[in-house]
Amino acid sequence: MxxxxxxxxxxxxxxxxxxxxxxxxxxxxxxxxxxxxxxxxxxxxxxxxxxxxxxxxxxxxxxxxxxxxxxxxxxxxxxxxxxxxxxxxxxxxxxxxxxxxxxxxxxxxxxxxxxxxxxxxxxxxxxxxxxxxxxxxxxxxxxxxxxxxxxxxxxxxxxxxxxxxxxxxxxxxxxxxxxxxxxxxxxxxxxxxxxxxxxxxxxxxxxxxxxxxxxxxxxxxxxxxxxxxxxxxxxxxxxxxxxxxxxxxxxxxxxxxxxxxxxxxxxxxxxxxxxxxxxxxxxxxxxxxxxxxxxxxxxxxxxxxxxxxxxxxxxGRDYLNDLQPLKAAVLMAHAFNDWNVVPEHSVRIYEALKAKGVPCQAFFHQGGHGGPPPMKMMNRWFTRYLHGIENDVEKDPRAWIVREQDDQDKPTPYEDFPNPAASPVTLYLQAGAPEQGSLSMSPSAKQGTETLVDNFSFDGDALARAPWTEHRLIYVSDPLTEPVHVSGASRISVKVASSKPAANLSVWLVSLPWTEGKKTRITDNIITRGWADPQNHRSLTEGEPLVPGQFYELSFDLQPDDQIIAKGQQIGLMIFSSDRDFTLHPTPGTKLTVDLDATSITLPIVGGESQLRDALSPAK
Structure with a gap:
């Protein structure tokens, strides 16, 4: 020694x-x-x-x-x-x-x-x-x-x-x-x-x-x-x-x-x-x-x-504000089901680096927090930029995504993330509370409003599975007749009123029916999630107390994702208040009322509107 x-x-x-x-x-x-x-x-x-x-x-x-x-x-x-x-x-x-x-x-x-x-x-x-x-x-x-x-x-x-x-x-x-x-x-x-x-x-x-x-x-x-x-x-x-x-x-x-x-x-x-x-x-x-x-x-x-x-x-603690001097080659890595450091952390930087023009690639997998790229990817990255070996890594596909049933060291290469073939498709809500409402590609005649009652005692999984509950609103598509590939950030636009001056607002996009018993993959049912404070409907820097009973309009992105939703599943939009595992736990009883005619969810669908329409059509 x-x-x-x-x-x-x-x-x-x-x-x-x-x-x-x-x-x-x-x-x-x-x-x-x-x-x-x-x-x-x-x-x-x-x-x-x-x-x-x-x-x-x-x-x-x-x-x-x-x-x-x-x-x-x-x-x-x-x-x-x-x-x-x-x-x-x-x-x-x-x-x-x-x-x-x-x-x-x-x-x-x-x-x-x-x-x-x-x-x-x-x-x-x-x-x-x-x-x-x-x-x-x-x-x-x-x-x-x-x-x-x-x-x-x-x-x-x-x-x-x-x-x-x-x-x-x-x-x-x-x-x-x-x-x-x-x-x-x-x-x-x-x-x-x-x-x-x-x-x-x-x-x-x-x-x-x-x-x-x-x-x-x-x-x-x-x-x-x-x-x-x-x-x-x-x-x-x-x-x-x-x-x-x-x-x-x-x-x-x-x-x-x-x-x-x-x-x-x-x-x-x-x-x-x-x-x-x-x-x-x-x-x-x-x-x-x-x-x-x-x-x-x-x-x-x-x-x-x-x-x-x-x-x-x-x-002062947001690195997106400090990227101007950056010149290092960046290989980002993140999981789409990381609910500790949520995936927007890497995606927002990756998007900015592409615009900046520095060498960058992204590796995404379907698991939870952590998980580096395969050693081959890391090795090629450091070999090129630290040893100076011309291995053409900068010409490789920009995005590498581990598909749902693949091993983590076998990502599928894509031209980019979000998938360039994805385009926004809007789904509209049809009434059905306290059971399930519907999601449709076409707005329906006047649907009116529906109300939920906040109760942090129930976690999101229980609310999504429940066939009948006043503690959430859920709107579900027809069963898919073929797989649907979501790639990018879904965005919700919601018109909501609260019975109190402040309230949590939580949104889940789920795949139903729910997988009972032991899960085989972390991606089985939760497609993505998002949270917002209706008090910040006008400004992220200056929230204002809500007037009870008054409706407010707000739009925000859910967490970015790249997931293939299987044939036979239904896409469900769940709107609720307190998310037991993430938000504050106020005293149960706050009522949120949603104007269904002014609320919609826009999904980034690979193949766009025609692809989703085909997938929602009756099986031939």
Whole structure:
């Protein structure tokens, strides 16, 4: 195995081999180990594969910001894993870089630390209890072993760093603040040869990355997938490519939806200040300062759990607003049934990147949160942009979608997402409450209004299955005589009145009949969902209390999707109020009345109106 030390004479990390291993390699006359490529992909190289001979060391990289108020620029804790040949043979390699707030441990997941969702919509929330400080975990010099096996053996160096205010990194967590973009930028600057690295968090002994070619790629999942995008928005030279997997690209879109307080699936009551507490694993000496300035001032003033409006606080944590400097090649990855970080997070960025003209592709699958592209896709992406091998990856189809019954490593290529052959088709509502109404491609004679009564006690699955209930309105198409392919974002236009000044509004698009018992696929019945606050019918930034009984018109997109709805199924539009797994839980009894003649749903159908009309025609 290898040991490492710091050589003060030339400010480099060097390694010592036990015995005369390096001498034996030289004497044997073996060819120097170098990356190997075949069919446009980096291959596993035997000389890089043995982890006993990898060099591991850590350091601190100085940033350009002071987020913890100690009047010194914060330093980020960084660890490096690289093949021994970067020392013994002077080999220079590109870097795969992963940054995270989770590496050093996280806080208690107990529900008692979430915000209590049992409150009225538009009211001041009850106080939230902050959980105890996170217990720091981890052993130097290794911050994480993620991605190491896959990439070091293929001729890359793998670098990890803890984000500000976590682990041994200095600074404050800000959950999407500027320092979380500038921290990975500083690491890329150091890898490129511009930035400053040191052996200790407070010393002045430098470390240089002279084993790096200066080309860096980033990847990671969820928060770890957000950070690559954050770094790329700085336009930092040397960050050539990123592969964000299920990234949170806007904290507003994570914790709010069209003006409504909406929680990520599985974390009912979580909000941005809870996530701050959850990741704040470092910097004990500056914890009081960080809590006061970030959580108790900036977040408390800006997050607004009363109105749910979009404001400057949320705009500053929306990476769509920061894309102008971005120039890295981007391979987005997301799941259409990710109800934690919903799919619009990647789709909205992907659409903007296409318009911007940077190299970009998208991989989508039908599962839940997480799920990277197949290794072949990632390998080709990094091979092209980090090693500079002309493998024509930029000429590949733009969109890769795992079809409903396929393995996740076998996506189907498409010209783009949404499918260019999709066009909007509008369906209209026909009365039927409290049972099922109908969906039709043609508006019917005057249908009037129908009313539902809010009750968060019933979850969406139960409401969709129910043959008769006053707690939702549901409108269902005829059975499909052939499959229908939906690709893109469905959009609802609804005219609604509330019996109270504020109310939740939830919409599901479902496939019926409901699959009973154990599901075989997560996509069995829920096509897509959406949520909105009728108080924001005019403006996302300035909601206004509703006049009880007065009708308001609003339109909003449901989550983007690409799904083939099977022959024999029916398409159902369900309108209800409180979505038990996502929204606040006001006292049951609020009434929502929908004007059916002014309400419709527009679906992006591959093949357009003629295709859907054929599918809804009686079987021949």
């Amino acid at each position: 290898l040991r490492f030390l710091f050589d003060r004479s030339n400010h480099r990390v060097v390694c010592l081999a036990i015995g005369s291993f390096f001498g034996a390699v030289t004497a044997s006359g073996d060819e120097p180990a170098v990356p190997v490529f075949k069919d446009g992909e980096a291959q596993v190289v035997k000389a890089f594969e043995d982890s006993d001979y990898w060099i591991r060391h850590d350091l601190w990289v100085e940033t350009e910001f002071d987020s913890d108020g100690d009047e010194k620029n914060d330093r980020m804790h960084v660890s490096v894993t690289r093949p021994r040949q970067t020392e013994s043979e002077g080999l220079k390699l590109p870097v795969v870089y992963v940054s995270s707030p989770y590496f050093a441990g996280t806080g208690d997941k107990g529900q008692q630390y979430f915000w209590n969702p049992r409150q009225e919509v538009g009211a001041e929330p009850p106080e939230r209890e902050h959980f105890p400080a996170v217990e720091l975990k981890g052993t130097r010099p290794i911050i994480s072993k993620s991605h190491v096996k896959e990439w070091v053996s293929r001729g890359y160096i793998v670098v990890h760093s803890s984000s500000p205010g976590t682990g041994l990194s200095q600074g404050c967590p800000t959950i999407g603040g500027d320092n979380e973009s500038l921290a990975p930028k500083a690491v890329v600057d150091w890898l490129y040869g511009r930035g400053k690295g040191f052996t200790t968090p407070d010393g002045d002994e430098p470390v240089v990355a002279d084993w790096c070619t200066g080309k860096v790629g980033m990847t990671g999942t969820s928060y770890n997938g957000t950070i690559p995008l954050a770094a790329a928005t700085t336009g930092v030279e040397g960050l050539e490519a990123i592969i964000p997997v299920a990234p949170n690209t806007s904290y507003y879109h994570y914790y709010r939806s069209n003006g409504l307080v909406r929680h990520p699936f599985g974390f009912l009551g979580e909000d941005i200040d809870y996530l701050y507490d959850f990741i704040h694993s470092g910097n004990e000496a500056r914890r009081e300062y960080c809590d006061c300035e970030v959580r108790d001032k900036e977040m408390a003033d800006g997050m607004d759990r009363v109105t749910g409006d979009y404001n400057d606080f949320w705009a």
